[in-house]
Amino acid sequence: MGTLLEVTDLRTRFSTPEGVVHAVNGISYTLAEGETLAVVGESGCGKSVSMLSVLGLIPIPPGQIASGSARYRGMDLLKLSEPELETIRGREISMIFQEPMTSLNPVLTIGRQITESLRTHLGMDHGTANRRAAELLESVGIPDGGQRLRDYPHQFSGGMRQRVMIAIALACAPSILIADEPTTALDVTIQAQIVELVIQMRQQIGMAVIWITHDLGVVAGIADRVIVMYAGFIVEEADVESLYADPRHPYTVALLAALPRADRRRDHRLKSIPGAPPNLLVKPQGCPFARRCDFVIERCWSDNPALAPIAPGRKIACWIDVKTGAPR
């Protein structure tokens, strides 16, 4: 499988009245065709911003992409103009968001919103677009699609709206779907249905998926590869089995220890990570996780470890070996 998207050294900052927020600090990753890549990390660690930056969706100013490139099919997405990006977004790369309740325009019909990208990108006429939209609604599991095209968002439940969002995002059969925590706002049974739907659509269209989440349970079910982010850095990258079986970064270890698992004893207490993520207003010095790390050594305070390969397909950014606690 060829590489579809290659992001290199992406840095995004926001100038605020309080100072410069270093939201994304030089992350690099690749996405292969048809692959599902999960991006995990706690709130505010730069998961969403790094994806929005690639699509040119961060507000500039106050946002600023300080460096980096995002190569997609021979183009650097970060260098494209807004009209050029408009032809990519929705056609080649689509994105769905966390809040299905607010992601649909309340005053436009569902049909109007689904046919939007069909008409914009594929130049379909009204009738063709409407027929296609009805098919799309049926394919995401909304019965009676043709009838429901005339309905407004408030006539749909949260889970249904997320299905509609997926139908809109996938209308033009993009090659990448970026799903920004699409299940966070939904209850658990609906979450499972949405995950299932995305897996099914991925197979149907043959697209790659970038799934942003802080739910490691969802990751295990859907992803091929996982990127763990912390304070705007990638701290670990691994295929999904290795990550769960053998986490190598202290942060990943801590995250997994905080996760309830069916194969553990019920009286086993979940471990929380002490402290809070660092303030992104301060330019990072040393390892950003040092203050909360169980394995911290002297060097962690002065030097920030770079993301480096430790085994085929595995990279971590850490000075120590979590197995032994000894410096590497």
Place this chain on the structure above:
Amino acid sequence: MVETTLSASIHPVDELLTPPLSLRQLVWRRFRRHTMALFGVVVLILLFTYAFGGALFLTESYANQTETGVRLQGPSAVHPFGTDTVGRDILARTIYGGQISLLIGLTAVLIETGFGILIGAFAGYYGGVVDSVLMRITEAMLNIPQLFLLIVMAKFFSGKLPNITLLGRTFSGSVVVIIGIIGLTSWMYLARIVRAEFLSLKENEFVLAARAIGTPRREIIFQHILPNSIAPIVVSATLGVANAILSEAYISFLGLGVQPPTATWGNMLDGAYNYIDTAPWLWVFPGTLIVLTVLSINFLGDGLRDALDPRSRVA
């Protein structure tokens, strides 16, 4: 109180079986409660019937026909509203003048709304430098008294447009000038309203979602955000019609507006002040019509605001 609670609990099933109200029904329900607004609508319908239906009985040439022998006659069977200083029939002139006044009100508001939406939408959506420049222009316009602008522009443009024929009537070029001038001097408040709406609406997640599927900016502005801010625009435009009619009356009264023989309610008042005591019918009829129209439109606007935009109670 007890009765309503009881009846509500006795018939809960009906309540459940009733389909939810559509937006249109909901707005109509709220509007209906506004008695004065309903009164306004009825009066406006009557006024439109008067101005456009009356034209079926009296011709425009009759309205413009002077007959100095019968000048300044009080209401009589032949001239129900009396005659003016050159013996024209005031009834016929209020009918044709009404057409012009209402036309000016409606079309000037179209121009006003167009400008207001364009400027407010761009300022609000793009923000930054675009916003600063457009809003400084808006504020500069607001700082000049509108009446002063109207007079200067009317003086400057008057007589520069030829007569035009539309819908079987010949309008003096001054009508078009007045429409343009009123439109161009009144868009500022609307622009500010639209800008404020855009500033908050553009932060909505549905705007980001629309951008994420590659919707062009033009469509986001006019087809995604604008429909969400339609309620305050409709209300403001309605009230704008009343203001435009009043503005026309001002400048026509000052003799700078629509030029005779074309009648408007405003220019019928021009010259009437010499006869305030001696020939009150000169100003009572056009004056009453202006007051009725403006009052009804304002009531209608109030009703629309309560119906469309229940959260904003203050203008």
